[in-house]
Amino acid sequence: MENYEQSKIGSKAHTVLHCIDLSSPDIHQSVSLLKQACLDCGFFYVINHGISQEFMDEVFTQSKRFFNLPLNEKIKVLRNEKHRGYTPLHDELLDPDTQVHGDYKEGYYIGVEVPEGDPESEKPFYGPNVWPAPDILPGWRETMDRFHQEALEVAKVVARIIALALDLNADFFDKPEILGEPIATLRLLHYEGQTSDPSKGIYGAGAHSDFGLITLLATDEVLGLQICKDKDAKPQIWEYVPPLKGLVLCHFHFPALLCLLVY
Numbered sequence: 001m002e003n004y005e006q007s008k009i010g011s012k013a014h015t016v017l018h019c020i021d022l023s024s025p026d027i028h029q030s031v032s033l034l035k036q037a038c039l040d041c042g043f044f045y046v047i048n049h050g051i052s053q054e055f056m057d058e059v060f061t062q063s064k065r066f067f068n069l070p071l072n073e074k075i076k077v078l079r080n081e082k083h084r085g086y087t088p089l090h091d092e093l094l095d096p097d098t099q100v101h102g103d104y105k106e107g108y109y110i111g112v113e114v115p116e117g118d119p120e121s122e123k124p125f126y127g128p129n130v131w132p133a134p135d136i137l138p139g140w141r142e143t144m145d146r147f148h149q150e151a152l153e154v155a156k157v158v159a160r161i162i163a164l165a166l167d168l169n170a171d172f173f174d175k176p177e178i179l180g181e182p183i184a185t186l187r188l189l190h191y192e193g194q195t196s197d198p199s200k201g202i203y204g205a206g207a208h209s210d211f212g213l214i215t216l217l218a219t220d221e222v223l224g225l226q227i228c229k230d231k232d233a234k235p236q237i238w239e240y241v242p243p244l245k246g247l248v249l250c251h252f253h254f255p256a257l258l259c260l261l262v263y
Helices: 027-040 052-066 073-077 140-165 175-182
Strands: 017-021 041-047 083-086 106-108 184-190 206-207 214-217 225-228 238-240 248-252 257-260
Touching: 017 027, 027 140, 027 248, 052 106, 052 140, 052 184, 073 083, 140 175, 140 184, 140 214, 140 248, 184 214
Parallel strands: 017 041
Antiparallel strands: 041 248, 083 106, 106 184, 206 257, 214 248, 225 238, 225 257
């Protein structure tokens, strides 16, 4: 499948992105599509990624269960110095030049589990995760642990295609210092019902470029994500990315921008 598009949603301009089938036996086509996507903007969809829709729906259900908790319960697992745990509304300010206050979103960080006392836990961004009490959210940790592992496997498959597109060995990013022992973060996000108003500096998530190697983004069916394919353009052109069930949006990090407007 070479590209994926959806008819215009109202009057909102939307983008057309390449779509890569991770189950395709034609690796040359996948490499070609990914290379073109990265030359275009760095964003593309992946399908047949191996995470079942049933399980994806369960992850979203469990995520909502956490964010529906009273604030006093969520504060008990507040983000620590290892970047694990809950981030409240307005906690992050991604674009201070245009935003009047923090993002209208709350989140939850989950990383690679490294037990306390393990020498590796002394490294930045490594350590034990912070979890809600099992009597408050039974089965929540198990669901998120599994999703973290499955999403990491998808990232590794995508990274192998990226390596081939760069004329490297397919296992180049599997080295211990990259994806062999990754700082792989699962971030659950919940956007508040506040309507974004760029003219007033109010955003669900301000404009930003991600860090690291790649971002995999699974969304519900609410339109809101925008990308700017050329951050140096004047004026910048922002386009909506249609939320498509069963597909995962992938962003290979280099100069491109994204933001979240909530409607």
